[in-house]
């Protein structure tokens with residue numbers, strides 16, 4: 216037997232228990248105090264964990280709110296398939312906001328670089344408004360990014376969806392106050408205090424299913440900006456970029472046009488945990504081209520209303 | 523629930539080195555990965571940090587907002603995470619400016635321990651006292667004082683012990699007894715993770731060593747559950763469950779804020795202001811059915827009697843102390859709004875929201891020396907003793923006995939803003 220750095224110790228277990236309890240507390244506060252919540256659900260590991268926590272928070276009742284997917288039209292097929300399976304398994308209502316539809320109608324214009332991450336904001340805000348959500352749960356974590364590190368658990372958005380990082384509502388003890396101005400809404404982040412490692416340790420503990428692209432698999436890739444990009448209809452090698460077949464996995468699942476894979480042989484959750492213990496790059500740094508645009512990439516997108 | 527998750531907040535005056543210290547702690551604990559480090563190195567170089575001898579500005583680890591980086595200050599709390607072999611830490615790096623005190627209150631309210639920084643050149647400043655006052659008021663259980671920038675006073679032992687004496691005296695005056703003082707240089711990394719060779723006169727632990735030895739606070743007192751949410755699945759049962767088994771299921775979901783609850787316990791209930799009693803029939807935690815749940819657990823309890831219980835009601839192991847409508851509290855004003863006696867407000871206590879008003883404004887507390895003076899209105903960042911009257915009876919405790927049952931928010935009913943955080947010092951048994 217090999218002993219790994221991440222063998223589930225008693226200490227690890229108690230940290231997960233504390234994080235899980237905090238998240239469930241937040242989820243129950245939001246379900247009770249808001250009229251019409253939704254859950255942003257991409258099929259990515261963080262949103263899968265939030266859904267799992269949501270199901271626990273209301274057990275034995277069914278998850279009482281719809282899930283919302285902002286579909287860029289560039290998603291990995293495996294992830295969409297997984298999304299639909301989860302929706303069916305939990306008996307959920309799925310609301311889809313489609314970036315492709317906006318582009319087809321001429322309401323959004325494709326960006327020069329072909330990435331669609333930034334285009335999601337408009338669709339997200341419209342979907343929230345059209346469905347009259349007064350709050351949406353998101354799976355953002357503070358350890359993902361330096362702007363996220365600053366955000367409250369209940370984060371207010373004005374009628375334009377704008378986040379004002381310099382004027383956040385104080386959030387004292389575990390007394391959450393989600394009252395907001397008419398026309399505005401709230402983003403609720405119940406796993407704010409979880410790290411990437413906590414998420415994986417919890418996935419292992421709870422035996423939570425994930426889309427297959429999170430685990431090592433063979434794929435046609437090419438290298439760009441120090442990241443391994445899959446060859447798909449929306450991400451094609453440029454001249455001089457060499458395509459090869461490599462064993463890779465994804466640390467985040469975002470838009471295929473700007474999400475990179477990492478070389479990896481980790482095909483199980485415990486192996487992913489071992490790999491993480493040795494990782495030298497952050498999750499977003501290793502996999503997101505959109506965060507490399509500028510040092511404040513995430514802050515800028517967030518103030519516009521992004522997730 | 524005993525946990526090895528420890529929450530820590532920083533405090534102290536502007537520029538005393540709070541953000542640098544948090545950055546240093548993460549850096550030396552190897553919790554900053556290469557790409558984040560690159561970002562910090564690039565930004566440090568752009569801003570010419572270190573002048574002649576270019577260096578890493580580790581304050582950038584937490585000062586992540588554009589405005590913070592431009593001004594070299596901390597505006598709002600940044601949360602950072604790291605773990606050692608047996609412990610996970612949540613570090614809340616708080617701002618030092620008076621105008622951002624509400625953000626410091628946000629960061630400190632959930633902390634198990636606070637690191638208070640003092641610049642060795644300046645000693646205890648007015649803002650240091652203010653933060654000590656806030657920490658005392660919030661009863662952050664443990665205090666670590668880091669006397670920083672020791673490099674700028676030539677690691678002078680006398681200077682350190684003068685500050686140590688000074689701050690321990692102030693802390694004791696505020697009723698803070700659990701404190702330790704460490705000489706450090708956040709900039710150079712002395713006594714943060716590794717012991718320094720420059721302070722051979724100091725025999726105590728490094729900052730990290732000390733943080734690893736602290737014990738997180740745990741909810742003592744009687745078992746208490748503030749009902750968040752009533753679960754009655756009826757037709758809407760989770761997929762795959764047996765409809766027969768859960769036909770009449772009615773569970774009260776909430777977080778066990780203090781003590782413990784066991785199956786078979788007799789409980790007192792404050793339901794819509796009326797006392798009732800029952801017995802615990804079953805307890806479910808996220809891990810499944812249990813006989814006993816401990817403070818901190820998110821639970822669903824079922825009772826043996828059918829009682830009308832809703833969100834905002836409280837279930838307590840044993841007897842219910844008299845529910846009250848009048849409480850004496852210290853409040854910290856968190857919004858740029860005037861507060862006066864008689865004003866219509868909402869109180870949020872536990873999961874209960876009720877109409878309330880400030881019955882009387884007893885005195886304002888000057889945090890620098892804790893002296894009191896009369897006032898007719900309160901403004902942003904004021905600390906004051908008030909009497910609050912609630913329209914609904916509340917099952918409160920004093921804050922010193924329970925951080926949850928002893929705290930509340932005052933909310934503006936029209937704007938919805940959080941106006942003040944309240945700390946219950948006494949309850950008036952009057953109806």
Ligand SMILES: Nc1nc2c(ncn2[C@@H]2O[C@H](COP(=O)(O)OP(=O)(O)O)[C@@H](O)[C@H]2O)c(=O)[nH]1
Pocket residue numbers: 534535536537538539540541542543581594595596618639670671672673674706707708709710
């Ligand atoms: N010489 C020296 N400078 C320090 C030390 N710690 C912080 N500083 C500097 O003091 C200034 C304020 O630091 P910062 O961490 O932003 O303080 P904060 O306002 O308390 O967060 C910065 O220029 C730091 O580089 C130290 O130990 N020695």
Ligand SMILES: [Mg+2]
Pocket residue numbers: 540541542581595596616617618
């Ligand atoms: Mg700072």
